[in-house]
Amino acid sequence: MIDLTVKDALNAEGPLENVRIRGWVRTRRDSKGFSFLEINDGSCLKNLQAILDADAPGYASIEDANTGAAVAVIGDLVESPGKGQAWELKGRELSIVGTAPEDYPLQKKRHSDEYLRTIAHLRPRTNKYSAMARIRSEAAFAVHRFFHNRGFHYVHTPIITGSDCEGAGEMFRVTTLPPGYTADKDSDYHTEDFFGRAANLTVSGQLEAEPYALALSKVYTFGPTFRAENSNTPRHAAEFWMIEPEMAFYDLSMNMDLAEEFTKDLLTSVLDASADDIELFARFVDKELMSTLENIVSQPFERVPYREAVEILKQSKQTFDYPVEFGTDLQTEHERYLTETHFRRPVIVHDYPRSIKPFYMRVNDDAGDPETVAAMDLLVPRIGELIGGSQREERLDVLEARMDECSLDKAPYWWYLELRKFGSAPHAGFGLGFERLLMLVTGITNIRDVIAFPRTPRHLDF
Amino acid sequence: MIDLTVKDALNAEGPLENVRIRGWVRTRRDSKGFSFLEINDGSCLKNLQAILDADAPGYASIEDANTGAAVAVIGDLVESPGKGQAWELKGRELSIVGTAPEDYPLQKKRHSDEYLRTIAHLRPRTNKYSAMARIRSEAAFAVHRFFHNRGFHYVHTPIITGSDCEGAGEMFRVTTLPPGYTADKDSDYHTEDFFGRAANLTVSGQLEAEPYALALSKVYTFGPTFRAENSNTPRHAAEFWMIEPEMAFYDLSMNMDLAEEFTKDLLTSVLDASADDIELFARFVDKELMSTLENIVSQPFERVPYREAVEILKQSKQTFDYPVEFGTDLQTEHERYLTETHFRRPVIVHDYPRSIKPFYMRVNDDAGDPETVAAMDLLVPRIGELIGGSQREERLDVLEARMDECSLDKAPYWWYLELRKFGSAPHAGFGLGFERLLMLVTGITNIRDVIAFPRTPRHLDF
Numbered sequence: 001m002i003d004l005t006v007k008d009a010l011n012a013e014g015p016l017e018n019v020r021i022r023g024w025v026r027t028r029r030d031s032k033g034f035s036f037l038e039i040n041d042g043s044c045l046k047n048l049q050a051i052l053d054a055d056a057p058g059y060a061s062i063e064d065a066n067t068g069a070a071v072a073v074i075g076d077l078v079e080s081p082g083k084g085q086a087w088e089l090k091g092r093e094l095s096i097v098g099t100a101p102e103d104y105p106l107q108k109k110r111h112s113d114e115y116l117r118t119i120a121h122l123r124p125r126t127n128k129y130s131a132m133a134r135i136r137s138e139a140a141f142a143v144h145r146f147f148h149n150r151g152f153h154y155v156h157t158p159i160i161t162g163s164d165c166e167g168a169g170e171m172f173r174v175t176t177l178p179p180g181y182t183a184d185k186d187s188d189y190h191t192e193d194f195f196g197r198a199a200n201l202t203v204s205g206q207l208e209a210e211p212y213a214l215a216l217s218k219v220y221t222f223g224p225t226f227r228a229e230n231s232n233t234p235r236h237a238a239e240f241w242m243i244e245p246e247m248a249f250y251d252l253s254m255n256m257d258l259a260e261e262f263t264k265d266l267l268t269s270v271l272d273a274s275a276d277d278i279e280l281f282a283r284f285v286d287k288e289l290m291s292t293l294e295n296i297v298s299q300p301f302e303r304v305p306y307r308e309a310v311e312i313l314k315q316s317k318q319t320f321d322y323p324v325e326f327g328t329d330l331q332t333e334h335e336r337y338l339t340e341t342h343f344r345r346p347v348i349v350h351d352y353p354r355s356i357k358p359f360y361m362r363v364n365d366d367a368g369d370p371e372t373v374a375a376m377d378l379l380v381p382r383i384g385e386l387i388g389g390s391q392r393e394e395r396l397d398v399l400e401a402r403m404d405e406c407s408l409d410k411a412p413y414w415w416y417l418e419l420r421k422f423g424s425a426p427h428a429g430f431g432l433g434f435e436r437l438l439m440l441v442t443g444i445t446n447i448r449d450v451i452a453f454p455r456t457p458r459h460l461d462f
Numbered sequence: 463m464i465d466l467t468v469k470d471a472l473n474a475e476g477p478l479e480n481v482r483i484r485g486w487v488r489t490r491r492d493s494k495g496f497s498f499l500e501i502n503d504g505s506c507l508k509n510l511q512a513i514l515d516a517d518a519p520g521y522a523s524i525e526d527a528n529t530g531a532a533v534a535v536i537g538d539l540v541e542s543p544g545k546g547q548a549w550e551l552k553g554r555e556l557s558i559v560g561t562a563p564e565d566y567p568l569q570k571k572r573h574s575d576e577y578l579r580t581i582a583h584l585r586p587r588t589n590k591y592s593a594m595a596r597i598r599s600e601a602a603f604a605v606h607r608f609f610h611n612r613g614f615h616y617v618h619t620p621i622i623t624g625s626d627c628e629g630a631g632e633m634f635r636v637t638t639l640p641p642g643y644t645a646d647k648d649s650d651y652h653t654e655d656f657f658g659r660a661a662n663l664t665v666s667g668q669l670e671a672e673p674y675a676l677a678l679s680k681v682y683t684f685g686p687t688f689r690a691e692n693s694n695t696p697r698h699a700a701e702f703w704m705i706e707p708e709m710a711f712y713d714l715s716m717n718m719d720l721a722e723e724f725t726k727d728l729l730t731s732v733l734d735a736s737a738d739d740i741e742l743f744a745r746f747v748d749k750e751l752m753s754t755l756e757n758i759v760s761q762p763f764e765r766v767p768y769r770e771a772v773e774i775l776k777q778s779k780q781t782f783d784y785p786v787e788f789g790t791d792l793q794t795e796h797e798r799y800l801t802e803t804h805f806r807r808p809v810i811v812h813d814y815p816r817s818i819k820p821f822y823m824r825v826n827d828d829a830g831d832p833e834t835v836a837a838m839d840l841l842v843p844r845i846g847e848l849i850g851g852s853q854r855e856e857r858l859d860v861l862e863a864r865m866d867e868c869s870l871d872k873a874p875y876w877w878y879l880e881l882r883k884f885g886s887a888p889h890a891g892f893g894l895g896f897e898r899l900l901m902l903v904t905g906i907t908n909i910r911d912v913i914a915f916p917r918t919p920r921h922l923d924f
Contacts, residue, residue, distance in 0.1 A: 003711075005613060005679065022711045023679070024885050041710075042678030043613055070676075070887040072711075097711075098856070098886030105884075121877040122884065124677035133678060137615040144606050151467060151505055153599035158915045159621070159686045160634070160663075160701055162922045172622070172636045172656070174663065176690045179635070179651035180644055189641035194634070194690055194700070195922035201622075201636065208915055208924060214532075215586035216504030216595060217467065217485070224621045224685065228638045228656055238656070239622055248503075249465075249484045249534075249559075394560070415583040415924055422567075422584065423486050424560030425532040453620045453670055460624045460657035462670060462877055 001074060007043035009077055012087055016077040021048055021089055022097065024125060025069045027108060028062075035062050037091075039071065042130050045276045049082070050075065050089040058094030067107055068100030068125070113449055120453050120462050128284070131277035132450060135270060136438055142269035143222055143243055143434075146262060152218040152245060157205030159224065162197055163412055170228040171200040172238075201226035204431060205244050207360075207416055210392065213246035213427050214419050220245040222434075230457050234446040237435065239455040246429035252362075252374040252391040255428035256348050259378050259387050260301045262432070263346070267297050270441055278441065286443025292381055293441070301346040304338075306330075306372065309349045312342055329356045330377075335384040346386075350376040359402045361390040362426075376430070383440050389430020396420035463536060469505035471539055474549055478539040483510055483551055484559065486587060487531045489570060490524070497524050499553075501533065504592050507738045511544070512537065512551040520556030529569055530562030530587070575911055582915050582924050590746070593739035594912060597732060598900055604731035605684055605705055605896075608724060614680040614707060619667030621686065624659055625874055632690040633662040634700075663688035666893060667706050669822070669878055672854065675708035675889050676881050682707040684896075692919050696908040699897065701917040708891035714824075714836040714853040717890035718810050721840050721849050722763045724894070725808070729759050732903055740903065748905025754843055755903070763808040766800075768792075768834065771811045774804055791818045792839075797846040808848075812838040821864045823852040824888075838892070845902050851892020858882035 004012075004019045023041030030036075033054045038047040050073045052059055065071050072095040080088035105111075105119050106126060116123040123129040147154065160174050176194040183189050190197045205221035212219040225242045245258065271278060271293060282289040304312070306326075313324045313334050318341075322331045330338075330349065339347045351364060352375040361373035378387035393399040399420055403410050410417065438450040448454040453462040466474075466481045485503030492498075495516045500509040512535045514521055527533050534557040542550035567573075567581050568588060578585040585591040609616065622636050638656040645651050652659045667683035674681040683706045691698055707720065733740060733755060744751040766774070768788075775786045775796050780803075784793045792800075792811065801809045813826060814837040823835035836853035855861040861882055865872050872879065900912040910916040915924045 007613070022887070024677075042615075043680075068885045070710075070885040097888070098882075098884075100884045119877075121673040121881060122677075124674050125885075130677055133617065133674065134615055137610075137617070140616050140618075141606055141610050144603055148603050151469070153504075153596055154602050155595065155599070155914055156602075156686070156703055158701060158917060158924070160688075160917050160922065162924075170638075172638060173641070174634045174636060175641070176632075176634060176692075177641075179637070179639075179660075180648065182642060182644065186642065194692065194919060195917070196920040197922055198641075199922055211583040211924075212586050212595065212914065215486075215584075215592055218505075224618070226622075230638075230656065239620060241618055248532075415581075419583060420560075422560075422562045423530045423532040423587075425484070426559070452617055452674065455620060455622050455657070457656060458658040460622065460659055460661055462620070462624075462673075 004077070005043035006039060006041045006046065006048045009048050009087055009089065010044065010046055010085065012077055015079065018074070019077050019089070020072055020074045021050065022072045023070070025065050025067055025071055027067060028065055030062070035059075035065070037065055037071065037073065039073065042124070045127060045131055045280060046085070048087070048089055049080065049085060050091045052091040052094055056092055056094055058096070061096050062094065064096045064099050065094065066100060068104040070097035071095065072097055113446065117448055117454070124452075127280060131274075131280050132438075132442060132444070133452070135274045135277050135441060136450065138273040139266060139270050139434070139438060139441065140222070142266050142273070145269070146265050147220045147245065150218070152220050153212070153216045155205075155209055155212045155219045155221055156223065157202070157208040157221045159202050160195075160199050161202045162195070162199060163207060171203060172226050172228045174199040174201060203227060204242065206246065206429060206431065209244055209246040209429065210416070210427065211419055213248045213429065214423065214425060217248045218245070232457055234448070237447045237451060237454050237456055240447070240451070241434040242431050243434060244429060244431045246427065248425050248427045250391070250428040251426055252350060252376060252428060255389055255391060255430060256303060256350065256376055259348065259376070259389060259430050263378065263380075263386065264297045266437060267293055267441065281442040281444070289443045295344075296346055296380060299345055301348055301378070302343045303348045303350060306349050306352045309338060313337065316342065327353045327355055332384040335377075335379045336381070339379040339384075340381045346378060346380045348376050348378050350374070352377075357390070359399070359406045359408060360392050362393045363398055363402065365398075374428075380440060383436050386436050386440065387430050387432045389428065391426065391428040394420055394424045394426050396424065466539070467505040468501060468503045468508065468510045471510050471549055471551065472506065472508055472547065474539055477541065480536070481539050481551070482534055482536045483512065484534045485532070487527050487529055487533055489529060490527055492524070497521075497527070499527055499533065499535065501535065504586070507589060507593055507742060508547070510549070510551055511542065511547060512553045514553040514556055518554055518556060520558070523558050524556065526558045526561045527556065528562060530566040532559035533557065534559055575908065579910055579916070586914075589742060593742050594900075594904060594906070595914070597736045597739050597903060598912065600735040601728060601732050601896070601900060601903065602684070604728050604735070607731070608727050609682045609707065612680070614682050615674070615678045617667075617671055617674045617681045617683055618685065619664070619670040619683045621664050622657075622661050623664045624657070624661060625669060633665060634688050634690045636661040636663060665689060666704065668708065668891060668893065671706055671708040671891065672878070672889065673881055675710045675891065676885065676887060679710045680707070694919055696910075699909045699913060699916050699918055702909070702913070703896040704893050705896060706891060706893045708889065710887050710889045712853070712890040713888055714812060714838060714890060717851055717853060717892060718765060718812065718838055721810065721838070721851060721892050722808075725840065725842075725848065726759045728899060729755055729903065743904040743906070751905045757806075758808055758842060761807055763810055763840070764805045765810045765812060768811050768814045771800060775799065778804065789815045789817055794846040797839075797841040798843070801841040801846075802843045808840060808842045810838050810840050812836070819852070821861070821868045821870060822854050824855045825860055825864065827860075836890075842902060845898050848898050848902065849892050849894045851890065853888065853890040856882055856886045856888050858886065
């Protein structure tokens with residue numbers, strides 16, 4: 001007897017005798033003298049149909065093989081006379097591995113996403129969320145393969161950090177002091193704590209990736225990042241995963257090339273590896289999903305300087321909630337207008353005003369535009385900003401002046417500054433929010449539904 | 463002109479005209495009328511030698527092309543007359559990208575690991591730590607490839623958690639309340655906090671991986687985990703990465719098979735992908751590295767029940783610091799005796815006393831030994847425990863009794879218990895500490911030296 005996954009059974013090259021399939025019953029239909037079981041084991045979207053004869057050993061417990069039960073069926077894999085499947089299992093023997101009582105929450109009817117969030121431990125047993133989980137896994141693998149194939153090295157930048165990459169942080173504190181602990185002086189709260197200083201959860205691995213880029217040339221991080229923003233929106237989670245490549249000897253233009261190539265490669269890879277799963281979302285979640293994705297992979301991305309983007313928005317005759325002028329940050333409404341309405345394709349807006357961007361972005365003074373920095377945002381239809389990045393300021397004096405301008409204490413950044421003192425080199429990088437990519441790929445509009453166990457304000461279940 | 467990495471240049475299939483190499487100068491040697499630059503860009507361990515003629519443009523600044531400087535050299539890749547390299551760069555033009563003043567800390571002399579930890583932002587520019595970084599990256603890729611090839615799905619289990627997997631935690635607290643915040647009642651410390659309840663950094667993704675195994679059959683996690691243990695040892699870090707596969711329909715024996723296959727595959731993959739880098743460690747860090755690794759990949763692992771292991775230890779005539787009896791946990795001294803002295807190969811000790819193992823491990827009552835649980839630890843030479851795992855308790859009543867035995871409040875585990883109520887199935891999994899694997903592969907004995915920016919008590923630099 002050999003054990004087969006449902007996926008391997010459905011892809012069998014010929015009939016197979018004496019196989020065992022183990023999984024969970026999606027539905028059962030009883031007929032006179034036999035029963036049909038739709039069995040799913042999560043190896044793929046499709047179920048395998050098993051037909052059990054009333055004479056089969058174990059058939060006496062067929063009543064227990066109801067929706068949600070774990071079962072094992074031994075039999076022969078034979079050609080299926082039915083439509084939509086090449087193979088079915090002619091069952092000889094049934095074992096009930098684990099029953100599912102009648103209060104099993106995932107009965108056949110359709111459940112709302114809101115309800116399924118309350119049973120996040122069971123929702124991967126639905127078609128939609130198992131497809132989501134497989135797509136997430138394939139996308140993550142595609143990320144690693146993309147960079148590995150191109151000579152990038154994966155760096156695990158620290159999660160607990162003493163620095164605040166964005167310079168203005170809604171960060172989670174990390175401590176071992178008990179709640180309500182009181183110290184004699186304020187400074188003691190840090191000296192008495194585990195690290196002897198203030199500790200936070202990282203908002204980005206960029207600052208710590210830079211030293212590795214300036215040693216190994218091409219690196220990337222892929223890890224969890226955190227925002228303690230107390231906002232309950234479909235786009236925000238307190239914990240999410242980010243991919244951040246960082247490359248020595250790259251300027252902004254090369255950075256844009258890589259961002260475009262990366263985005264297209266990820267979509268193409270997932271469309272290829274997860275075709276069945278993506279199709280489910282295209283059928284039931286977003287009817288325009290396939291055309292949205294094909295639009296992205298099939299043509300060059302538009303590139304437009306921020307100054308020009310502002311002009312386009314001002315001349316658009318659209319009514320925006322937020323007015324646009326040089327020096328204002330683009331809101332989602334502006335981003336979506338540019339990519340969905342004006343250009344109708346992905347757009348990279350570049351060279352943003354220095355006043356709205358962090359200290360580490362390179363000032364465009366040698367390009368004659370010192371009021372802007374070499375920043376870039378990739379905007380895609382339906383999502384808005386998918387990627388944000390920049391060329392980094394590699395000149396020590398300019399970087400220090402920028403830190404003063406941003407009123408940053410330079411002392412904790414001594415090591416970051418030293419990178420500009422010893423063998424400094426132009427370098428650039430970007431960050432891609434992994435959940436936003438998954439929302440793009442699936443058409444799912446709530447970030448809570450692309451994360452296994454989402455963390456949001458007042459939600460820490462499971 | 464084409465840009466080449468040092469690695470691509472060294473592996474060129476023939477001479478190449480008009481190439482540019484960018485990287486950092488490791489050493490410079492001046493001769494009459496020309497200079498030799500050893501250039502490294504981190505793409506591989508080896509340097510590329512560039513020869514610059516005193517007539518070359520940029521040669522006037524050759525004094526700035528000193529150790530640590532970032533340079534760009536344009537020239538032709540030609541066959542090298544020298545030993546130890548196939549190709550060298552006949553430079554036509556030199557640019558100094560970033561100078562390295564005389565106080566650059568990485569001058570040619572050898573530096574201690576302790577010192578290099580204080581300049582963790584520069585140490586990846588040394589041979590040893592760039593090799594380490596590349597090995598870490600290749601090992602991580604090998605992890606993903608191993609599981610991807612075998613139909614496992616990668617799950618991102620949450621980092622911030624309300625549960626404590628080990629049932630006894632030295633955990634970091636996560637909060638948005640300011641230090642010294644005082645509430646009216648103790649309970650308010652949680653209700654007023656971001657999540658409305660106590661929040662910690664995860665010590666393991668296992669509990670949250672189980673629901674996914676019981677839906678997708680084969681899953682794994684690979685992410686950061688945390689221990690707030692206030693111990694300064696070469697083996698402990700507050701933040702480290704762990705790999706945790708979890709498989710439905712696996713028993714302990716299949717779990718052991720997978721652990722052995724996984725360990726061997728990782729070592730083989732890294733020995734193959736990082737041969738040059740591993741060789742550096744075999745030459746300079748641990749002379750017995752290659753024989754240790756070959757011993758592991760070349761023969762079956764030993765498997766021995768805990769009861770038998772205890773007998774072996776008692777009859778060993780060794781003097782241990784800690785005496786051994788049934789019911790005592792094995793210490794590193796015992797583990798290393800078993801694997802290094804007695805069996806002289808990797809050993810999986812299995813079926814440990816229930817009294818020393820967590821509540822979720824399956825009780826061996828149906829095997830007639832209810833005093834033990836289906837636990838396993840893989841012990842390897844030099845490291846001791848590399849992997850710990852178990853078959854999980856899938857029977858609701860037994861699990862509940864075990865939780866009572868461990869005095870655990872069952873309420874927060876409602877969802878974990880429900881996995882045993884709805885379609886429960888035998889399942890198993892294990893955890894492999896990624897840093898321990900890297901210590902095994904490199905011979906490095908201090909965990910701080912296999913992590914880019916290590917976090918330990920009172921150390922949160924960078």
